Amino acid sequence: MKKQTTLARLEAEALPLLEKSRLWQGDDAMQHGDTTVLLHCLAVTYFSLKLAGALRLRCDRKSLFRGAMLHDYFLYDWHDPDPSHRLHGFHHAEKALRNARADFALTETEEDIIAHHMFPLNAVPPRSREAVLVCLVDKGCSLYETLFRRTYPDLRALLGRNRPNRGKPAGQNISTQEVHK
Ligand SMILES: [Fe+2]
Numbered sequence: 001m002k003k004q005t006t007l008a009r010l011e012a013e014a015l016p017l018l019e020k021s022r023l024w025q026g027d028d029a030m031q032h033g034d035t036t037v038l039l040h041c042l043a044v045t046y047f048s049l050k051l052a053g054a055l056r057l058r059c060d061r062k063s064l065f066r067g068a069m070l071h072d073y074f075l076y077d078w079h080d081p082d083p084s085h086r087l088h089g090f091h092h093a094e095k096a097l098r099n100a101r102a103d104f105a106l107t108e109t110e111e112d113i114i115a116h117h118m119f120p121l122n123a124v125p126p127r128s129r130e131a132v133l134v135c136l137v138d139k140g141c142s143l144y145e146t147l148f149r150r151t152y153p154d155l156r157a158l159l160g161r162n163r164p165n166r167g168k169p170a171g172q173n174i175s176t177q178e179v180h181k
């Protein structure tokens, strides 16, 4: 029951952000295994919020939500053999931050979450507890996605019922939507 409540709240909060961003582009690019970038971002958000709640952490919930949703907002398929995608692990946090700044007025905590989620691969550590949380959850989700298929069935269903081209599976949703700040 509680799971439903958390999911329902996440869905209500995620839809406006999906609408006014380029996040759906991440539905066309794989992150790990058969998990798309968008599904990965949603999962990192979901488990970061769950963990913050379970640990009763005092945190800026809105910034945690937005920072986690945008932490991999790099907007390309890192598997494409494009020279600019080389060393993706080292550079994509910076690219995600640049894109997120272009589309949103970010809080300091949101910037921290996005910029430092790849610590320790990127040398600068997260400063806020929200960014530490996302950094840790990101590692756990990435490992899970690398090892398993058909990940996060509830979150897949959430995306499936809200996908602009509903009926088409992930990977066929080339987004041309404008971003409205
Ligand atoms: Fe990342």
Ligand SMILES: [Fe+2]
Binding pocket: 040, 044, 071, 072, 138
């Ligand atoms: Fe990530």
